[in-house]
Amino acid sequence: xxxxxxxxxxxxxxxxxxxxxxxxxxxxxxxxxxxxxxxxxxxxxxxxxxxxxxxxxxxxxxxxxxxxxxxxxxxxxxxxxxxxxxxxxxxxxxxxxxxxxxxxxxxxxxxxxxxxx
Numbered sequence: 001x002x003x004x005x006x007x008x009x010x011x012x013x014x015x016x017x018x019x020x021x022x023x024x025x026x027x028x029x030x031x032x033x034x035x036x037x038x039x040x041x042x043x044x045x046x047x048x049x050x051x052x053x054x055x056x057x058x059x060x061x062x063x064x065x066x067x068x069x070x071x072x073x074x075x076x077x078x079x080x081x082x083x084x085x086x087x088x089x090x091x092x093x094x095x096x097x098x099x100x101x102x103x104x105x106x107x108x109x110x111x112x113x114x115x116x117x
Contacts, residue, residue: 001025002045006035006060007052007079012100016050019104032058039067039074046074048095048115053080067093070090076116 002025007013013028020026026053027046027096029035032055038044053060064076068091075095085097098107 001047002033004029004038004046006030006032006055008033008055009052012052015104016107018106019108032060032063036066037040039063039072040070044074046058048075048077048111050077050079050098053078053082057099061088062085064088064091064093073116075114077111 003020005013005016005026005028008030011029013030017028018054029038034057035049035051036058039046041048051060051063060078064078067074067076071098072093074093076093077096077098078085079098079100079102081100083099085099088094088097096110098110
């Protein structure tokens with residue numbers, strides 16, 4: 001599975017990247033503007049994006065709106081240390097939400113479930 005991690009927390013990116021890399025093709029970005037450039041390209045091939053809501057240069061919520069306007073079919077798992085995640089349940093691209101902090105075991109179980117959605 002091709003996974004894009006978009007999070008401004010370098011430790012979070014590193015932890016998830018190390019955890020996922022042995023069995024997945026993982027790319028990592030630290031801001032929304034670079035993610036926008038990558039995800040709006042018609043030839044990107046990410047199966048799922050792990051997207052933090054509070055990222056610099058373009059918030060995760062704005063990127064999610066742009067994906068919807070572009071009729072993107074890319075699945076997104078939203079992450080945040082804040083509690084507003086539930087309002088995105090039902091969004092066409094959002095297949096799940098993870099409230100920080102989360103365990104790697106919990107993340108792995110949810111990733112399998114969300115990827116199958």
